[in-house]
Amino acid sequence: MVAFCLFGAGVMGTVHAANIADHPEARLRTVVDVAAAAGRAIADQYGAVYLDDADAAINDPNHDAVLIASDARTHADLAARAARAGKAIFCEKPLDADVAKAEAGAREVEAAGVPFQIGFHRRYDPNYRGLHQAVASGEIGDVALMRIVARQPEAPSREDVAKLPANLWKDLLIHDLDLARWVMGEEPVEVFATASCLFAPWLKEAGEVDTIAMTLRTRRGALCQISAGAGSAYGFDQRAEVIGSVGMAAVDNLRSTTVERYAADGAKRSNPPADFLERYTTCYREELDHFIDALNTGAMPTPGLGDGLQALKLAEAGIASARTGAPVAVTG
C-alpha cells in the first residue's frame, strides 16, 4: 500500500487524486495546495487530510510518495525537498518552469536515489506504444523522419501564461519532445523553431505564441517535425508518424464514435476528442499503475528524471530558436 501526499488541487491534481483513490494498492493520505478550498474539497472527497504546510507534509513519515501536480514553478523545489525526505516522487510535467531550477532539483533527486517518474503519459497510450514498438522492433528500418501534430482547442489563459511563461512550449509541446526522443530512440542535438501568434490577442500581448513549427535533428541526421498549436477548431489533434528506411508507422486521432453519416453533400465522421482529459483518461491511470508497480518491485519507474530534464532543455532550445531565428544546439 502506497500512501500519497498530493501537491496541487487543480485539474491534474484532481485526475491523479481519483486514480490514487481508485487504486487497490494506493491511498491518498494528504492534499496540499495554497488554495485551501480546492485542497480541502479533494481531501474530503477521498477521506484525506488537507494541509497548508508543505514541509510538514513532505516530512510526514506516513507518506511513501509525493505526487507533484502544483504550479510548475514549484516542481523542482518540491521534488528536491521530497527527495531529501526519502520519498518516491511522481512529478507532473514540466520538470519545472525554469530549466536552471530543474537542473538543480534533478541533481538533488539523483543524489538521493529515490524513485522518480515524470508525467509523460503518452508513453502509456496503446497507440503511441504501438508506434514506439514499430520503431524499436526494427520493423520500419532506420528512422528518417518523424512527424507530430499536437494542437489543443483552447488557447492558454492569461493566468496560465502568468504561471508558466512560454506556455505552449512547456505545457503542450513538451509532451511531443518526449515523444520524439522516446519513439525515435535518438537524442536531438539541434533544434530549429519558428512560431506565430495568429488567433489569441491576449497571448500576443504577453509575448506568447499559439502556432509552432519545430524541427529536431539527431546526430545521425534523422529529422523530426512538430506542428503544435492552440485554437484547434475541430478537437484535440494528436497524431504522429515515423518514416523509416523500409516502412512507416502512423498513429491517427481517436474519434468519439465510429458513426459515419452520409447525405447528398458528403459523409460526416466524428471529430477527434474534445480535450486531453477525454483523449488520455486511461493513460493517467496506466502511468500511476506503473509508478506503484515500480515502487512495489523496487524497479526505477519510467520515464524518469533525465527524460523530464531533456524534454525541458529541448523546449528551451525551441524557445530560443524562435526568438533568435537561428538553430540552437542541445546537449544530452
Add this chain to the structure above:
Amino acid sequence: MVAFCLFGAGVMGTVHAANIADHPEARLRTVVDVAAAAGRAIADQYGAVYLDDADAAINDPNHDAVLIASDARTHADLAARAARAGKAIFCEKPLDADVAKAEAGAREVEAAGVPFQIGFHRRYDPNYRGLHQAVASGEIGDVALMRIVARQPEAPSREDVAKLPANLWKDLLIHDLDLARWVMGEEPVEVFATASCLFAPWLKEAGEVDTIAMTLRTRRGALCQISAGAGSAYGFDQRAEVIGSVGMAAVDNLRSTTVERYAADGAKRSNPPADFLERYTTCYREELDHFIDALNTGAMPTPGLGDGLQALKLAEAGIASARTGAPVAVTG
C-alpha cells in the same frame, strides 16, 4: 443505495458484480449460484454473502433488486419469483431459453409492475446510439434497408449448446434483433433465415449452426439483413448501417489502436476487438447506471420486458424459418 442479489457467477455475473461493487449507489449483498465455489469467490471478492437457497435470497427484504445472470433456462422463472417478491429486476438476455416460459414469466412481471430491464447493452453503446439517433432524428429519411454484421470469434462449446440450444440465435443474434427493432423504429412482421454449420463439427453433431443469414421485413416494407456467425478469424465483428431515403448512417468496428504500419507489401491496421468483453466493457457499466438511475427516479428502465420478449420471438421465428425453409410471420 440499491442492494443487489446476483444470480449467476459465470462470465456475465462476474462483469455485473464488478460494476455493482464499483457503483457509488449500489452494493452487492448476495450471490446465488448452483456452483458454490464460483458463487463464493465473487461474494468474497466484494464482501457479499453466498447463498444456495434462491427462495431465501429472493425473499430477503434487504434486497432491492435482483440481477439475473444465471443459466438462460432459469431466467423467466427467477424473474417471475422476484416480481412476486416485489424486487426490481435486471435480467440478462435472452429473456429465457424457452419462449413459452418467457411469455409466462413476462405476464407475471408485468402483473407485479416491478421495474424490469433486459441486458441489451448495445443500446448503451455510443456508436449504436449515434446510429439510432441518425434514424430517430429523421436525418436519413425513411428507412429502406438495415444491414448488420455480428460475428464472434469463438464457436459455442458443447456445454453452451447443452444449456442454451439454438445457441447462436439466442445468445448472439438476439442482440441484433433488438438492435434492428430499436434502430429502425419499426416492428418486423416477417422473418426469413437460412443457416449453415460450416466450421465447427461439434455444433453440426448437435444440430446447431455457425453461420446465419436472416432477413426481417416490417409492415411498411423496410428490410433488414443480418449476417451472424461464429468462427470470426479477425476478431469480434460488429457493424451496422441504415440506408434511408435521404441518407445513410453506418457504425464500423472499433480497433484496438489507430496504428497503421506501412511496408512494401501494404499497410496494416489493427483488427476489431477480440471479444464482447473488450468491445462492450463500458456498455455493461452504462446499462447498470441506467437501471439504478431509473430505480432512483421511479422511471421504468429500458429496454424492457416487451423488448426482451419480442427479440426472443424473432429469434424463434428465425430458427423456424431456417428449419422449414419458409418465411415465418411474427406478431407484436
Add this chain to the structure above:
Amino acid sequence: MVAFCLFGAGVMGTVHAANIADHPEARLRTVVDVAAAAGRAIADQYGAVYLDDADAAINDPNHDAVLIASDARTHADLAARAARAGKAIFCEKPLDADVAKAEAGAREVEAAGVPFQIGFHRRYDPNYRGLHQAVASGEIGDVALMRIVARQPEAPSREDVAKLPANLWKDLLIHDLDLARWVMGEEPVEVFATASCLFAPWLKEAGEVDTIAMTLRTRRGALCQISAGAGSAYGFDQRAEVIGSVGMAAVDNLRSTTVERYAADGAKRSNPPADFLERYTTCYREELDHFIDALNTGAMPTPGLGDGLQALKLAEAGIASARTGAPVAVTG
C-alpha cells in the same frame, strides 16, 4: 484489327463506341439503331456507317464482331443471328429480358462456337478482382458469407421498366449475381428474396420495386446476402465483402477525392461516385481490351455465355421468390 458492328446507340452503346474507336486494334464500322438520329450521331462521330437493316449489318462480311448494346429484349435474338453469321459477340447484360429467349439464343451461340462475352464489367475492376483473388488464392479460407451492396441513385424511369420489366433485378442486381458466383467460386442452388417499393410511386404502379434483400445459398451451405436498390441519396453505393474461415476481404466504395474537411461539427469526406459511368469508366475499356485480346489469341473470352445465363436464372429465381414469398431452387 477487329471491325465492329454496334447495335444500340443508347448510353451503353455510346460508351462502347468510344472505347472501340479508341482501341488501336479495333474500329467501329457500323452502327445500327431503330432511332436513326442517335445511331447516325455515333456513326458520324467515329467515321462509321449508320444502318437500319440489322440483317444486312449482321451478314456484312466486313464485320468481325458485333457489340450488342440494344434494348434487352433483342439481345438473345441478335446474338443468335450474329452467331449464325459467324461473328464474335460482345453482349451487354442481361443476356435477354426473357430467360426462355436467353436460353434459346445461348443454344444457338454455343452451337456456332463463336467467341462470346457478356458485359459483366466488374470482373475487370481492380477492386473486385482483388476480392476475387483473396478468395481464389485461399487466403481467407473457406467462404462462409458474402455481403454485397448495390444501390444506384436514380430509380428506373417508366420507359426503362417498359423495356425491361423487373428492371432493378435484371439491370442492376444481375451484376451482383454474377459477382457472387464469380467471387465465391460456387453455384447458388437456392434463392430467397424479398423486395419493396418504398420511394418511387411510378415503380409501384408498374409493379416494380426499388429495394431488394436477397439471400443465395450454395450446395455447400455458403451464404450470400445482397442489398440492392434505387434511390441512393449519397451516390452509387457499390461494396462487397467475403467472410471466410481464416479471414475476410472487403471492397469499399471509391470516393471522388480523398479530401477530408474538419469543422467544429465533424469531418466530412467525399461521397461515392455519382453513377455507374463515373464508377466503372475504366472497366468498360478493360473488358473490351480483353475481348479483343481473346479474338486475337483465339482464346474464349470471359465472362461467357454460361455466366450470362446463370445470372439471369438467379435473377428470375429472385423475382419468383419475392412474388411467392418462398425460396426458389436454381439449377446450374
Add this chain to the structure above:
Amino acid sequence: MVAFCLFGAGVMGTVHAANIADHPEARLRTVVDVAAAAGRAIADQYGAVYLDDADAAINDPNHDAVLIASDARTHADLAARAARAGKAIFCEKPLDADVAKAEAGAREVEAAGVPFQIGFHRRYDPNYRGLHQAVASGEIGDVALMRIVARQPEAPSREDVAKLPANLWKDLLIHDLDLARWVMGEEPVEVFATASCLFAPWLKEAGEVDTIAMTLRTRRGALCQISAGAGSAYGFDQRAEVIGSVGMAAVDNLRSTTVERYAADGAKRSNPPADFLERYTTCYREELDHFIDALNTGAMPTPGLGDGLQALKLAEAGIASARTGAPVAVTG
C-alpha cells in the same frame, strides 16, 4: 488546332507526347532531342518529324507551341528562344536548373508576352484542388499551418544528379513549394531547411540529400512544414493538410484499390501509388487541356512564369539554408 514542337524525349516528353497526340485540338509535329534514337521513336509513334536542329524547330512557322521537357539546364534558354520566335510555351519544372538563368529567361518570356505555363500538374489534381478550394473559400478560416509530405520511392540516380544538382529540391520538392504558395494563398518570406543523406551512398558522395525537413513562413506568420525525401518503401507518399482558424482540410494518399484483407494478425490495405506516373496520370492530361484551352481563348495559362520562378527561388533558399544552417529570407 495547336501544332506542338516537343523538346525532350525522356519520361516526361513521352507522357506529354501521348497527351498531345490524344488531344482532339492538338497535334505533335516535331520532336527534338539530342538523343536521336529516343527522339525518333516518339516522332515515329505519333507521325511527327524528328529534328536535331533546335533553332530550326523553334523558328518553324508551322509550330504554334513548344513543350519543353528537356534537360532542366536548357529550360530557360529554350523558353527565351521560343518566346523570341513568338511561340506559346509549356515548360516542365523546374523553370531552370539555375536560378540566374531562370530569371534571365523569364525576363525575355515576359517581354515577348507569349503564353507560358509551367508544369506544376498538382494544380490539376482534384484532391489538391479540393484542398485549395477549402482554403480559398474561407471554409477553414485563416491559415495557421500547412503540412506536406512528398516522398518518392526511388532515389535520384548518379545521372539525375549530374544533370540537375540539388536534385531532390528542384525535381521533387519544387512541386510542394508551388503547392504551398498556391494553397496557402500567401508568399513565404523566410525559409528554414535541414537535410540529410541517410540511405543512398552515391547521393552522399555527390553531396546530395535524400531527406529534407523544410519550414516556410509567410509575412503574416502562417507556417508550412514540408517533409520530402527519396527512398519511400511503401509507395509514392503525397499528402497535404491545412489547419486554419475554424477548420482543417486534408488530402490523403490514393490507394491502388479499396480492398482490405483481414486476417488473424490485422487488416491490410493497399499502399499509395507506386510512382508519380501512376499518381498523376490524369493531371498531365488536365494541365495540357488547360494550356490548349487558354491558347484557344486567348487567356493566359496558369500556373505561369512567376509561379515557376518563385518556386525555384524558394528551393534555392532551402538549399542555402540547409547548407548554412540559418534561415534564409526570400523576396517575391
